[in-house]
Amino acid sequence: MNKNKKIILGTLASAVLLAGSCGVNAQGDVAGVVGNGSDVPVCQALSDQVHLLTNALTNKYDVHCYSFQAIRGQKVLLVNQMPDTERFMKIEYSVDGQWRTRSQNETTVVSDLNPGDSVKVRVTHRHDQPYQAASYKLSFGSYPxxxxxxxxxxxxxxxxxxxxxxxxxxxxxxxxxxxxxxxxxxxxxxxxxxxxxxxxxxxxxxxxxxxxxxxxxxxxxxxxxxxxxxxxxxxxxxxxxxxxxxxxxxxxxxxxxxxxxxxxxxxxxxxxxxxxxxxxxxxxxxxxxxxxxxxxx
Missing domain, CATH: 2.60.40 (Immunoglobulin-like)
Structure with missing residues (x-):
């Protein structure tokens, strides 16, 4: 059964997180992510909090995937803290099994979730762009x-x-x-x-x-x-x-x-x-x- 989900999208200025430029250590509770190089990535389950995920794709075909369960049906936040990376990286999120591509400089808030629903995020390299070994930094989890x-x-x-x-x-x-x-x-x-x-x-x-x-x-x-x-x-x-x-x-x-x-x-x-x-x-x-x-x- 398809659930009715309401996606609230806001617009961000194209800026790197200001706090990060002032000495904030960008660390989450995630040691790494896994991908199997196919269209069905293996997603790493995240704990019940909000995370700052920092990692890098190792090659043009690498796939990183994260899954967050809204245990209480709470709103879920997704922000790319390094929006310039979206020139050569694709950041997608999935609700109800359908993948949606984020627009660059966009803040995504997923609401109207039922308790236990999951939101997934997938990071891949754009195939039409030369490989760049750059890190990404995502805020993902419960909306603070x-x-x-x-x-x-x-x-x-x-x-x-x-x-x-x-x-x-x-x-x-x-x-x-x-x-x-x-x-x-x-x-x-x-x-x-x-x-x-x-x-x-x-x-x-x-x-x-x-x-x-x-x-x-x-x-x-x-x-x-x-x-x-x-x-x-x-x-x-x-x-x-x-x-x-x-x-x-x-x-x-x-x-x-x-x-x-x-x-x-x-x-x-x-x-x-x-x-x-x-x-x-x-x-x-x-x-x-x-x-x-x-x-x-």
Whole structure:
């Protein structure tokens, strides 16, 4: 009996995964794949998570095949993190036994699956192209969904104004931060395997992100990372704030850092969406205690 499957296709910018260019180790739980050189490849079954599969075809007739079972009927993600390889490689996926060829730079999300349904992916070399010994990198498995995204830092006693710059900087730090979040699949089960990429603009003059921190999701779907920012000098903003006794004041120099978190396995599509709504925090560069009351709050 043919099942009615709904395939949702989105469009990706033709870019390599940004997080990968910032030191992300592209490793999945798969040691290798097998192919028998025929039209019926032997597919390697993947575990219940989302994977980043890195491998290379050994010759023009090599066939690599992976199979993922949607145990809970959850959505399944397929993304080629190296879209340029599709000039000479063909990446196909199968639902209900019919193979479909992906369009280059396409994000594929397979939905409306029943519990226990399988999705297969096949990687082959295009026969009309000369053989190229290049690696491929695929995100494949449960579609990752982030929730409870939090950025926290140790308490700052001598705080700078929260909204003087036009950005709300309730979070303030001298350099140490922790970001954490929860991953789940589309039916709410904790999801292992994906990578959350904290993306930051170091000051308000920065037009492109220039700071990145990557946290992998553990078996419970939790991603957490504590890190220190590089010390900043000559921040863009200054403030004078009286201390609690009113007999001294603090002269503070700081930057406003914009930030957002996107999923590294979904890649540029999620980066583009999450970058539309950044938050901000204050990175305090220096503070000096002076006698007397401040001229303003």
């Amino acid at each position: 969904i982030m929730s409870d995204v939090t950025l926290i830092g140790p308490p700052v006693v001598n705080r700078v104004p929260v909204a003087d710059t036009g950005w709300v900087v309730g979070l303030q730090t001298h350099g140490e931060l922790t970001y954490q979040l929860q991953y789940s699949d589309s039916v709410g089960a904790p999801l292992k395997g994906s990578q959350a990429v904290l993306t930051m603009y170091s000051n308000l003059k920065a037009e492109e992100p220039d700071l990145y921190k990557v946290a992998p999701a553990d078996d419970a779907g939790k991603a957490r990372l504590t890190f220190k920012l590089d010390k900043c000098y000559s921040g863009e903003h200054f403030s004078e704030r009286n201390d609690i006794r009113g007999t001294h004041y603090w002269l503070s120099n700081y930057n406003v850092v914009r930030w957002f978190v996107y999923d590294g396995y979904i890649g540029p599509e999620d980066l583009k969406e999450k970058s539309k709504v950044p938050a901000a925090f204050a990175h305090i560069c220096s503070q000096q205690l002076n006698r007397g009351r401040a001229g303003r709050w």
